[in-house]
Amino acid sequence: MRSYLLSRLVQTALVVFLSLTAVFFLVRLGGDPVLLFLPMDIQAKDVNEFRQRLGFNDPLAFQYGRFVTAAARGDFGESLRYKRDALRLVLERLPATFTLAAAALLLTFCLAIPIGVISATQRGSMLDYLGMGGAVLGQAIPGFWLGLMLIYLFSVRLGWLPTGGTGGAAHYLMPSVVLAAFYAARMARLTRSAVLETLNEDYVLTARAKGLTEVAVVAKHTLKNSAIPIVTLAGLETGQLLGGAVITETIFAWPGVGRLTVQALLNRDFPVVLAAVFVISVTYTLINFLVDLLYGWLDPRTRREVGA
Numbered sequence: 001m002r003s004y005l006l007s008r009l010v011q012t013a014l015v016v017f018l019s020l021t022a023v024f025f026l027v028r029l030g031g032d033p034v035l036l037f038l039p040m041d042i043q044a045k046d047v048n049e050f051r052q053r054l055g056f057n058d059p060l061a062f063q064y065g066r067f068v069t070a071a072a073r074g075d076f077g078e079s080l081r082y083k084r085d086a087l088r089l090v091l092e093r094l095p096a097t098f099t100l101a102a103a104a105l106l107l108t109f110c111l112a113i114p115i116g117v118i119s120a121t122q123r124g125s126m127l128d129y130l131g132m133g134g135a136v137l138g139q140a141i142p143g144f145w146l147g148l149m150l151i152y153l154f155s156v157r158l159g160w161l162p163t164g165g166t167g168g169a170a171h172y173l174m175p176s177v178v179l180a181a182f183y184a185a186r187m188a189r190l191t192r193s194a195v196l197e198t199l200n201e202d203y204v205l206t207a208r209a210k211g212l213t214e215v216a217v218v219a220k221h222t223l224k225n226s227a228i229p230i231v232t233l234a235g236l237e238t239g240q241l242l243g244g245a246v247i248t249e250t251i252f253a254w255p256g257v258g259r260l261t262v263q264a265l266l267n268r269d270f271p272v273v274l275a276a277v278f279v280i281s282v283t284y285t286l287i288n289f290l291v292d293l294l295y296g297w298l299d300p301r302t303r304r305e306v307g308a
Contacts, residue, residue: 097258132189
């Protein structure tokens with residue numbers, strides 16, 4: 001177990017390091033951030049002075065070495081736009097992203113698991129066709145289009161829900177639906193496939209032969225043994241919900257990490273972009289690590305493999 005945890009820790013550090021390295025070089029392909037923050041009529045000597053103060057006059061390799069050294073201490077520099085510590089700025093936006101992702105994940109589970117189970121147990125019926133038809137539709141509709149249509153219908157036309165921002169439960173409804181639509185559709189299809197495969201196992205047939213009801217068979221024998229692929233997808237989707245809410249947060253003016261990252265990219269605010277990538281990478285890898293540990297509870301065979 002100790003060697004497994006150590007290897008996972010090394011993998012996590014490697015993923016974070018490679019992510020930051022890739023973003024460090026990619027964001028510099030967009031142009032000189034100094035020219036973005038200075039007025040058009042500024043003199044050349046002032047531009048050079050400002051660039052020198054920010055360290056952009058140094059060779060790229062030297063900038064990278066300085067960045068890696070500082071990042072190891074959790075120092076990503078000061079935001080060029082907000083004049084504040086970049087990592088602290090990202091961490092302040094993290095709770096808003098977490099709460100939105102949690103609402104979307106809860107909605108995903110509440111919709112996807114029942115639809116997948118019902119579609120599997122009622123295979124070939126009208127309920128199966130409706131459930132899987134809705135899942136295909138959920139995967140096909142672009143998130144930005146769905147968000148705009150919901151705003152137009154429920155905010156502009158009906159006036160039932162706020163167009164954006166944070167607040168009470170009403171503010172969470174449309175963003176969480178937009179975020180959950182695609183992931184719930186994918187999870188419903190996977191749940192159906194996993195349950196269908198498990199329903200043909202010998203232990204399920206034995207449970208039915210003992211006279212157990214279909215509800216008991218599904219709840220006690222089928223779902224738990226179908227949970228490995230579902231948990232795997234849930235872990236991946238949780239990480240994607242945290243890092244992939246960029247469009248949804250932008251559409252609904254949600255003050256989370258995704259919207260902050262978009263604004264930082266548009267403004268070439270490199271320290272904020274790098275801090276956001278660091279936070280998202282760490283969160284994503286930790287979630288997948290927890291999913292790996294959950295495998296041991298769901299399937300003792302994986303726990304023995306880890307212990308070995």
